[in-house]
Amino acid sequence: MRISYSAYDTYKKCPLKYKFSYIDKISAPKRPELFFGGLIHSVVQYALKKDPLMPSYEELIKFYEENWESSLYKDKDQEKQYFDFGKNMIFHFHGTHKPGLRDIIATEKYFAIPLSEKHQLSGVIDRVDKLPIGAIEIIDYKTNKSLPTQQDIDNDFQMNFYQLAVKSLWPEIDKVKLTFYFLKPNVQMSTTRDDYAIDMAKKEIIATADTITSQKDFCATPNRFCDWCDFQNRCPAFADLKTSDDRESKIIEKFLAAKKAIDVLEPEINKIMNKSGKDVLKSGQIRIYRDKENDNKLSIRD
Numbered sequence: 001m002r003i004s005y006s007a008y009d010t011y012k013k014c015p016l017k018y019k020f021s022y023i024d025k026i027s028a029p030k031r032p033e034l035f036f037g038g039l040i041h042s043v044v045q046y047a048l049k050k051d052p053l054m055p056s057y058e059e060l061i062k063f064y065e066e067n068w069e070s071s072l073y074k075d076k077d078q079e080k081q082y083f084d085f086g087k088n089m090i091f092h093f094h095g096t097h098k099p100g101l102r103d104i105i106a107t108e109k110y111f112a113i114p115l116s117e118k119h120q121l122s123g124v125i126d127r128v129d130k131l132p133i134g135a136i137e138i139i140d141y142k143t144n145k146s147l148p149t150q151q152d153i154d155n156d157f158q159m160n161f162y163q164l165a166v167k168s169l170w171p172e173i174d175k176v177k178l179t180f181y182f183l184k185p186n187v188q189m190s191t192t193r194d195d196y197a198i199d200m201a202k203k204e205i206i207a208t209a210d211t212i213t214s215q216k217d218f219c220a221t222p223n224r225f226c227d228w229c230d231f232q233n234r235c236p237a238f239a240d241l242k243t244s245d246d247r248e249s250k251i252i253e254k255f256l257a258a259k260k261a262i263d264v265l266e267p268e269i270n271k272i273m274n275k276s277g278k279d280v281l282k283s284g285q286i287r288i289y290r291d292k293e294n295d296n297k298l299s300i301r302d
């Protein structure tokens with residue numbers, strides 16, 4: 001099979017959602033936030049493809065406006081919020097990007113490379129630069145509102161896909177820098193992976209691809225992203241919620257139960273953190289950490 005990071009991640013979160021998206025290929029309605037992220041990527045690619053020339057800020061905004069789709073937003077206020085948010089990102093990107101300074105060797109680089117005898121790895125890398133020391137830098141543009149921690153970046157699984165691709169596309173390169181470029185705060189965060197980490201990631205992707213190809217029953221696995229799932233109306237886990245009233249009561253019930261559990265668990269987690277001097281507690285892929293930008297409140301990240 002051909003496996004991309006997005007397919008891998010969807011399967012890991014919920015096999016049934018994977019089936020709806022990648023096997024049944026049920027198309028999902030366009031979501032404003034996804035459309036928005038895609039358009040910002042297009043603006044960045046539009047600028048990078050002209051390197052070493054840089055389009056003016058006005059040219060980038062013209063491209064942004066021409067490709068904007070008003071009909072996706074629920075009202076004018078929401079549309080304006082998104083539109084201004086994007087304009088701000090473009091302004092910072094334009095002010096920071098220095099055309100011609102870097103050796104950009106690929107933008108929107110599609111890859112489909114062999115992973116094992118049975119599987120291929122595929123995806124698109126936003127940008128690949130050749131660094132003066134002979135290394136390669138992979139840059140992935142993000143439109144997230146908040147910044148992750150350095151630990152999140154060091155553990156991010158998506159970058160493994162890109163490093164595996166680079167190793168196959170440019171085998172002569174032995175040093176790879178992996179960078180996430182967060183457009184909203186205009187911050188870049190970098191990491192690296194050693195051979196052992198890449199080997200382990202490769203094994204994990206192959207094992208997942210093997211499981212998917214032999215799987216008969218793709219189970220619904222409710223998770224904290226269900227509220228954003230486009231297939232809730234087909235999902236057996238939500239079958240009892242026929243009307244929007246049912247749905248609302250169920251959500252309120254769940255909220256109250258979760259709130260009670262949090263009220264009990266939060267002091268316990270704080271106690272463990274204070275005792276151990278740790279700011280992050282980890283279980284599998286899930287981490288609970290103290291969010292310094294939000295009054296040290298506990299936050300979850302996976």
Ligand code: SF4
Pocket residue numbers: 014016017220221222223225226229230231232235236237238
């Ligand atoms: S609603 Fe949740 S459980 Fe159902 S398919 Fe979507 S992600 Fe899976």
